[in-house]
Amino acid sequence: MPHPTAAPPPGTPFVALAAVAKSFGAVRALRGVDLDVRSGECLGLAGHNGAGKSTLMQVLVGNVSPDEGRFTVQGEDVAGRLTVARARQAGIACVFQELSLCPNLSVLENARIRHASLKGFGWRGRAARLITRTLDEIFPGHGIAPQALVSDLPLGQRQMVEIASVFAQGDHEAPLRLVILDEPTSSLDNSVAAQLLAHVRRFVSAGGSVILISHILGEILSTCDRIAVMSDGRVVDLREAGAFTRASLVEAMGHVVSHEAGETLVSAEAGRRGAVVASATTPKGGSIRLEARRGEIVGLAGLAGHGQTSLLVLLHNAAQGRSRYAAVTGRVAFVAGDRQTDGVFPLWSIGGNVTVRSLSRLGRFGLVDPAREKRLAEEWRTRIKIRTPDMDDNILTLSGGNQQKALFARALGSDAEVILMDDPMRGVDIGTKQEVYALVRAEADKGRTFIWYTTEFDELKSCDHTYVFRSGRIVAELGRHELTEARVLQSSFEGEAA
Amino acid sequence: MTGALANPRLLRALLPPVSLILLLAVIFTIQPRAMSYLGLNLMLNLALPIALATIAQLCVIAVNDLDLSIGAFVSLVACIGATILPENPALGLAALAGCIAVYAALGALIHWRNLPAIVVTLGMSFVWLGAAVLLLPSPGGSAPAWLSAVVKLRTPAIPFAILASALLALLVHLFLMRSSLGVVLRGAGGNPQAVRRAGWSLLKTKMAMYALCGFFGCLSGLCLVGLTTSADANIALRYTLLSIAGVILGGGEFTGGRVSPIGAVIGALTLTLAGSLLTFLRISPDWQIGAQGAILILVLALRALVNRTERRAA
Amino acid sequence: DTSDKTIALSNNYAGNSWRQAMLKSWETITAKAVADGVVQSAEAFTTAENQATEQAAQIQNMILQGYSAIVINSASPTALNGAVKEACDAGIIVVSFDGIVTEPCAWRVAVDFKKMGSGQLDYLAQRYPDGGNLLEIRGLAGTSVDTEIHEGIAAGVSAHPNFKVVSEVQGDWTQTVAQKSVAGVLPSLPEVVGVVTQGGDGFGAAEAFKAAGRPTPTIILGNRDDELRWWKEQKDANGYETMSVSIAPGVSTLAFWVAQQILDGQEVPKDLVVPFLSIDQAGLEKALENTEAGGVANVEYSLDDAKKVIEAAKAGG
Amino acid sequence: MPQAFSFIGAGLIFAATLAFTGGAGGGQILSTALTFATMYVIVGLGQMFVITTGPGNVDLSIPATIALAGAVAMTVMGGEDGSIALGLLAALGTGVAVGCFNYALIRLLQIPPIIATLSASFLVQSSAIAYGRGLRVRPPPAFADFATGRVMGVPYLAIATLLLSVLMAVLLHRTVYGRSVAAIGQNSRAAHLAGIRVDRVRFLTYVLSAVLAGLCGAVLAGFSGGSSLNMGEEYLLASIAVVVVGGSSVSGGQSNVSGLWGASLFLYLLVTMLNTFGVGAGLRYLLTGLIIIAIITLAGGPRAGRA
Numbered sequence A: 001m002p003h004p005t006a007a008p009p010p011g012t013p014f015v016a017l018a019a020v021a022k023s024f025g026a027v028r029a030l031r032g033v034d035l036d037v038r039s040g041e042c043l044g045l046a047g048h049n050g051a052g053k054s055t056l057m058q059v060l061v062g063n064v065s066p067d068e069g070r071f072t073v074q075g076e077d078v079a080g081r082l083t084v085a086r087a088r089q090a091g092i093a094c095v096f097q098e099l100s101l102c103p104n105l106s107v108l109e110n111a112r113i114r115h116a117s118l119k120g121f122g123w124r125g126r127a128a129r130l131i132t133r134t135l136d137e138i139f140p141g142h143g144i145a146p147q148a149l150v151s152d153l154p155l156g157q158r159q160m161v162e163i164a165s166v167f168a169q170g171d172h173e174a175p176l177r178l179v180i181l182d183e184p185t186s187s188l189d190n191s192v193a194a195q196l197l198a199h200v201r202r203f204v205s206a207g208g209s210v211i212l213i214s215h216i217l218g219e220i221l222s223t224c225d226r227i228a229v230m231s232d233g234r235v236v237d238l239r240e241a242g243a244f245t246r247a248s249l250v251e252a253m254g255h256v257v258s259h260e261a262g263e264t265l266v267s268a269e270a271g272r273r274g275a276v277v278a279s280a281t282t283p284k285g286g287s288i289r290l291e292a293r294r295g296e297i298v299g300l301a302g303l304a305g306h307g308q309t310s311l312l313v314l315l316h317n318a319a320q321g322r323s324r325y326a327a328v329t330g331r332v333a334f335v336a337g338d339r340q341t342d343g344v345f346p347l348w349s350i351g352g353n354v355t356v357r358s359l360s361r362l363g364r365f366g367l368v369d370p371a372r373e374k375r376l377a378e379e380w381r382t383r384i385k386i387r388t389p390d391m392d393d394n395i396l397t398l399s400g401g402n403q404q405k406a407l408f409a410r411a412l413g414s415d416a417e418v419i420l421m422d423d424p425m426r427g428v429d430i431g432t433k434q435e436v437y438a439l440v441r442a443e444a445d446k447g448r449t450f451i452w453y454t455t456e457f458d459e460l461k462s463c464d465h466t467y468v469f470r471s472g473r474i475v476a477e478l479g480r481h482e483l484t485e486a487r488v489l490q491s492s493f494e495g496e497a498a
Numbered sequence B: 001m002t003g004a005l006a007n008p009r010l011l012r013a014l015l016p017p018v019s020l021i022l023l024l025a026v027i028f029t030i031q032p033r034a035m036s037y038l039g040l041n042l043m044l045n046l047a048l049p050i051a052l053a054t055i056a057q058l059c060v061i062a063v064n065d066l067d068l069s070i071g072a073f074v075s076l077v078a079c080i081g082a083t084i085l086p087e088n089p090a091l092g093l094a095a096l097a098g099c100i101a102v103y104a105a106l107g108a109l110i111h112w113r114n115l116p117a118i119v120v121t122l123g124m125s126f127v128w129l130g131a132a133v134l135l136l137p138s139p140g141g142s143a144p145a146w147l148s149a150v151v152k153l154r155t156p157a158i159p160f161a162i163l164a165s166a167l168l169a170l171l172v173h174l175f176l177m178r179s180s181l182g183v184v185l186r187g188a189g190g191n192p193q194a195v196r197r198a199g200w201s202l203l204k205t206k207m208a209m210y211a212l213c214g215f216f217g218c219l220s221g222l223c224l225v226g227l228t229t230s231a232d233a234n235i236a237l238r239y240t241l242l243s244i245a246g247v248i249l250g251g252g253e254f255t256g257g258r259v260s261p262i263g264a265v266i267g268a269l270t271l272t273l274a275g276s277l278l279t280f281l282r283i284s285p286d287w288q289i290g291a292q293g294a295i296l297i298l299v300l301a302l303r304a305l306v307n308r309t310e311r312r313a314a
Numbered sequence C: 001d002t003s004d005k006t007i008a009l010s011n012n013y014a015g016n017s018w019r020q021a022m023l024k025s026w027e028t029i030t031a032k033a034v035a036d037g038v039v040q041s042a043e044a045f046t047t048a049e050n051q052a053t054e055q056a057a058q059i060q061n062m063i064l065q066g067y068s069a070i071v072i073n074s075a076s077p078t079a080l081n082g083a084v085k086e087a088c089d090a091g092i093i094v095v096s097f098d099g100i101v102t103e104p105c106a107w108r109v110a111v112d113f114k115k116m117g118s119g120q121l122d123y124l125a126q127r128y129p130d131g132g133n134l135l136e137i138r139g140l141a142g143t144s145v146d147t148e149i150h151e152g153i154a155a156g157v158s159a160h161p162n163f164k165v166v167s168e169v170q171g172d173w174t175q176t177v178a179q180k181s182v183a184g185v186l187p188s189l190p191e192v193v194g195v196v197t198q199g200g201d202g203f204g205a206a207e208a209f210k211a212a213g214r215p216t217p218t219i220i221l222g223n224r225d226d227e228l229r230w231w232k233e234q235k236d237a238n239g240y241e242t243m244s245v246s247i248a249p250g251v252s253t254l255a256f257w258v259a260q261q262i263l264d265g266q267e268v269p270k271d272l273v274v275p276f277l278s279i280d281q282a283g284l285e286k287a288l289e290n291t292e293a294g295g296v297a298n299v300e301y302s303l304d305d306a307k308k309v310i311e312a313a314k315a316g317g
Numbered sequence D: 001m002p003q004a005f006s007f008i009g010a011g012l013i014f015a016a017t018l019a020f021t022g023g024a025g026g027g028q029i030l031s032t033a034l035t036f037a038t039m040y041v042i043v044g045l046g047q048m049f050v051i052t053t054g055p056g057n058v059d060l061s062i063p064a065t066i067a068l069a070g071a072v073a074m075t076v077m078g079g080e081d082g083s084i085a086l087g088l089l090a091a092l093g094t095g096v097a098v099g100c101f102n103y104a105l106i107r108l109l110q111i112p113p114i115i116a117t118l119s120a121s122f123l124v125q126s127s128a129i130a131y132g133r134g135l136r137v138r139p140p141p142a143f144a145d146f147a148t149g150r151v152m153g154v155p156y157l158a159i160a161t162l163l164l165s166v167l168m169a170v171l172l173h174r175t176v177y178g179r180s181v182a183a184i185g186q187n188s189r190a191a192h193l194a195g196i197r198v199d200r201v202r203f204l205t206y207v208l209s210a211v212l213a214g215l216c217g218a219v220l221a222g223f224s225g226g227s228s229l230n231m232g233e234e235y236l237l238a239s240i241a242v243v244v245v246g247g248s249s250v251s252g253g254q255s256n257v258s259g260l261w262g263a264s265l266f267l268y269l270l271v272t273m274l275n276t277f278g279v280g281a282g283l284r285y286l287l288t289g290l291i292i293i294a295i296i297t298l299a300g301g302p303r304a305g306r307a
C-alpha cells in the first residue's frame, strides 16, 4: 500500500493551473484551463472526445509544455520547466491513454523502465516483488506472472500492468502524490475496473491525489470527490461530485440527456428468425455454437481476454475462406478496439484510414477516385462527428476517442454485411456512444448483422442475443429477455473457484 | 517434452541451436574428421569475427535501425589493425577509439535529425571503405604478432573459437537481456515513446547502442586481421549481409527491439557452417553457389515446422 | 607417381566470362588427367560470395578434407595468408595463380601485370610517336591486380612522357560499370588518342565513345570475344588498329600441372611467370577463330608446357 | 517533400560539375545521366514496392535475376530482330518465376525475406551460370539501337522508363493494390483486419520486383552489347540506395516514384562529378558517402508527432 508520507492537510491544492493554453498548429487543444488538484481528493475529468483532457494531462506530467499560462506544484511555479523526471520527483505519475509499455519486455522489465531506482545486483527479484505486490494489492487474483512478456498479455492485463507499475512505490523513490489515470478502465472488464476504483479510494484516503478521466459516468460519479467537465479546451464546469447527477453531468458535457443505452432502442422484432449469416465454434471446444442471423446484433460477453477477440478474428478469416471453425456468408468488416495494433494506419490521413475498407467500391476504370473518396470521408466526418479541421490531417492528430470514431466510420461506411466489433467503444464519449448505438440499431434494421464484443454490461442491452465466454469457450447463451447482469457475471466466473 | 512442444516461444528459442546441431550432425556424418579439436577449429575459427560483427549489427537492430556499413567498417578496422596498430600502438588504439566515437555521433545525428538510419549508414559504408582504400591502397600490412597470438590461441579441450563465441554470447546476453541498463536499451527499441515518457533520454540510448556497435565492429576487425595476418580494403564487405542474416537467423526481428544475442551468435556459426558443408559435398561447379542457397533454405525450413505447431497451438 | 594424390581448386569468383573459361579449362584438363590416372581427383570449388573471408574458410575446410594440394585463385593476395600458412603446416602443397597469395610457403604462377600495363604504353608509343591524351579505366579499387596494372601504366607513361593520362575512371572489371563511368567523363574530356584498360572493358568504352558521338580512339582490348568481333568489324570497315592483351584463363591448368609436378617430387621454384596472351592486328582472325562465341581467347597448358615454364624459371632464378 | 532533396542534390552536383568543366558538355552529361538513371529507376521501382510492404522486406535477388533474365533474353533473341518480343517476354517470364520462388520461400517456408531472397539469389545465379556459362550473346541490332538510341538528345530508354514510372505511380497511389501495399507496410495485422488480402498483395509485390529486375536485365544486355554474369552486381546496393535516398520510408508504408528519379540522377551525377574532378578511388568513396549523408541531413527534420 503506498502511503504518501508527510501529506499536507487534505484540501490544500497540490497542483494548480491557471489559463493554460496549448495549440497544435491550427488546433487549439487547450484554450485557457484553470484547475487545481487538492491533496487527498479524487478529481474526475469528463468531456467529449477531443475536449483536451489527455493534452492537459500531458502538460501535468511534463510531456508537453504549455504555450501560455501558470502552473504550480505545491506553490512552486514550474511552467515550461517541468520535465518527466522532475514531475516524478514531485510525485506526479500518469497512466496514459495509449499504452506505454514496451511489448518486447517482460512485466518486471517494464517496471524497471518506470522505476529508475530498480538497478544493481538482484534488481530482477526486487522488480518482480514490487510489481507483484502492487498487482496483488490493486487487482487481487490478477494471474499475471512477472516474467510474462507484455506482448503475450491480452489488452486488459496490459492495462493492469501499466496501472500497477505507476502505483508501485519503489524503495528510494519520491513518494507518489498525484496519479493521473487517463481512461484506465476502457479496456478492463467491470469487475477489474471495480477493483481499480476501490484502490483509488484507498489511495486518496491515505492522502494522495488522483485525476480520473473516464467516459463512463457511473464510475466518475461514484469514485470522485469533485468533477470537472471540459469542453473545447476549457473547463466549463467544476462541482462537488455530489452536486452532479448523471443527467446534469451529461448536460454539462453539452449533450442532450438521453436514455440508458439499449432500452429504447430495442427493435420491434423479437425472436430469432433471419437466415444464419455467421456461425462459429471456439477452437478450444465447448458445446455452444455461435450463430448470428441477418439483421441481428449479437453480443459477446465475459471477462476481458477470454477468447472473444480471437473468435472475431476467426470469423473475419472465415469470410476470406480460411477457417475450419467458422463460416460466414457475405462480406465482413472489423472495428478494432485495440486501435494501435489492430486498427490505425499511422502514416495515413484520417480520410485514408476511413476509406481503406471501401477502396474497391470507390473505383472508376480500376482506379480509386479521389473525389469519391473525399466524399465518403466527409460524409462520415459529419455523421459520426470526427473532431478535426481537416480529414487530410494525419490520423494521429486525433484524440483517442476520435480515432476510434474513424475506425467505426471505416466499417460502417463499407459494404460489409456482417460487422465484427471488438469492444469498439473504448474511449468514446457518452454523446457519441448514444449516437453510435442508434446507428448500429438502424443499420441492423436495414439487414446488417453485428457481432459485438463488449466489456460494458449496458451495451449488451442493445443486443438481441448474447454469448458469454470463459477460458476461450462459450459457456452461456442468453436471449434478450434472459439477460441480466447477474447471469452474465455468474457465467463469467462459474467454475473459477473449482 | 510435450510441454516444450506446446510452448511456441520456447520452441522458437530452441530453433537456432537445433538448426546448428543438425547441420553439425550432417557435417560429421559426411566428414567424420571434422569431429575433432582440429576439425572444429578449422571450421569455426573464421566464424568468430562474423559472430562479433553480428553482435554489432544486433545492437543497432535492437533500436529499430539497420547498419549497412558494418562490413566496410570491419574492413577499415582490419586495415588499421594491419597498418597503424603494429607501428604505433597508441595511435592505432586512438584511431579505433575515434571510430567508436564516430559511431556514437552517428547515433546522435540519426536521433537528433530524425534520419533514416539505413541511408546514413549506407553513406557511412562509402566513407569507411574510402578511408580503408586511402589507408591501404593495395592489400598488405601485417597484424601485430600479439593479436595473431591471441586469436590463434590453442585452448585445451575446446577450440578457442567456440570458447570465445560462447563467452561473447553469454556476456552480451547478460548485459543486454539481464542487466537493468540493457532493459532500458531494449525498451527504446520496443516502445521509444514509453521509454521517453518514463524519463529516459532516447538520445543517450541511441548513442550507447551505436557506440556498442562500433565497439564490437572493432573487435570483429581486429579478430579478423589477427586470423588472416594481413588486410585488404575489401576484406569484409560481405559482413554487412552476413551479420543481418545472422541476427535474423538467431530469432531477432527488424523492429520492436526483439533480439537474441545467443541466437545471433549461433546464427553466425550456422551461416559459417553452411558454407563448410559445401566443401564436403561434391557438386558440379555450376551449381555450387546455388547449393549454398539450398543449404540455407533447408536450415531455415525448420522454422516452417515450428510456425505450423505455433499456429496449431494458437 | 601422383596417382593417389588429390588436388582441389579454390576459386573465389565465377561471375564473368573469364572465370567461366578458367573453370572450364580446369575441368577439361583435369578430367583427362584423372582418367589417365595421373592424379586421383581434382575438384573445383567456388565460393558463393566473392570475399576473402569466405575463401579462407573454404581453404580451411579443404585442409580438413585432406587434399594433397590446393590450387588457389585468390580473392586477395594477403587476406588468405593465415589459411594458406595453416595448409602448408598441414603438409599441403599450395599453388596460387592469377590472384596470387604472398604467403612465402605457397607457389605462385604469376603474370607480370606491371608489364601488361607498361606494354600498352609501348604499343601506343609506337602507334602515336607524338603522344597524346589517354583515358585509363581502372579495376576494382583496393585489389592488387588493379594496383599493379596501374603502376605498369604509370611506368609506361613516364617512359613515354609525351603521353598524358587525362582521366582515370573506375570500371570495377565490369563492362557495364566501365561503360557508365566512361560515358560520364567523356563530355568533359579533351580529345584522347588511346584508352588503356585492365581487360574486358574495351567494348563498353567503345560503346560510350559511340554514344557520345566522338571518334573512336585506340582502345586496348582484353581478349573477350565481343571485343575481338567489334575489332574485326572496325578493321573491315575502316582499318581500325589496336592490340588486345589479357591473362589466358587456361592458366588454371598450368597451375594444376605445377601442383602435380611438386607432388611428384620435382624441384619447382616458388615464383613462376607465365606470359600473358596478346593478340595483334595480324593475329586477330586466327584468334577469333579459336575463341568460343561470347567467350575469352584462351590457351590450355599441357604437362610439357608446365615443365618448360619450370625449366625457364630455374634457368632465370 | 523528402523527394525534393534528391533533385536539389542532383542539381547542385550537376552545377558543380559544369563549373569545373567550364560549362562544356552539359547537355551530353544530362543525356547520359538520363540513360544510366533509367536502369536504376527500373530496378528501384520494384525494390520500392517491396520495401514499402514493411520492415524486413527487401529483395536481394535482383542482381542474380538481372543476370539470368539478361542471358535468357539474349539467348532467346539469338541476335534476330524478329525475336525481340519473344526475348523480352522470356525475360519477364524469368522474373515471374524468380518472384514466385522468392515468395514461396517467404510464405510456405516462413523464411524471413532478407534471407529468402539471398538464398534464392544464389540459386538464380547458379541457374544463370548453368544456362549461359557466362558466354556473351549479342543483342539483335534493332534492340541495341533502341537501347542506345536518342531523340533530340533524350534517350528512348528514358522516355520509356518515364512512362513506366507514371504507370507505377498510378499503380501505387490510385489502385487498391498500391494502397494495400502501403497499408501492409504500416501495420500488416491492421491491414488484414481491414479486409486486405495481405498474402496476395505481398506475393504480387515480390513478383513485380523480380519482373522489373528481369526487364532491367534484358534492357541492360541490349544496352551494353550482350549479357554478362556480373552485370547485375552493382544493383544490389544501388536498388536499395535509390529507394531510400529518394525519400521512401524504410520502415514501410510510404514511398514515392519521383524520388527514385531524383535519387538515380543524384547518384549517377555524383559518380560523374567525382570522376570529372579526377579524384582517386579512396577519396571518391569517402566523398560519395559524406555527400549522401549531408543531403539526407539537410532533408531530415527534427522529431515530430504526438507526445
Ligand SMILES: Nc1ncnc2c1ncn2[C@@H]1O[C@H](COP(=O)(O)OP(=O)(O)OP(=O)(O)O)[C@@H](O)[C@H]1O
Binding pocket: A024, A025, A027, A028, A029, A047, A048, A049, A050, A051, A052, A053, A054, A055, A056, A097, A387, A396, A397, A398, A399, A400, A401, A402, A427, A429, D305, D306, D307
Ligand atoms: N500532436 C497533436 N497534433 C495535432 N493535434 C493534436 C495533437 N495532440 C492533440 N491534438 C488535438 O487536440 C485536441 C485535444 O485532444 P485530446 O487528446 O487532449 O482530447 P481528449 O479530451 O483526451 O479526447 P478523448 O476523450 O477522445 O481521449 C484534439 O482535437 C486533438 O485532435
Ligand SMILES: Nc1ncnc2c1ncn2[C@@H]1O[C@H](COP(=O)(O)OP(=O)(O)OP(=O)(O)O)[C@@H](O)[C@H]1O
Binding pocket: C013, C015, C016, C017, C018, C019, C050, C075, C098, C099, C140, C145, C172, C173, C174, C175, C198, C199, C200, C201, C222, C224, C246, D228, D229, D230
Ligand atoms: N569481381 C571480381 N573480383 C575478383 N576478381 C575479378 C573480378 N572481376 C574480374 N576479376 C579478375 O580480373 C582479371 C581479368 O578478368 P576481367 O576483368 O577481364 O573480367 P571480364 O572477363 O572482363 O568479365 P566479362 O568478360 O564478363 O566482362 C582476372 O584476374 C579475374 O580473375
Ligand SMILES: [Mg+2]
Binding pocket: A053, A054, A055, A097, A182, A399, A400, A401
Ligand atoms: Mg484522451
Ligand SMILES: [Mg+2]
Binding pocket: A185, A186, A187, A188, A189, A455, A456
Ligand atoms: Mg470498459
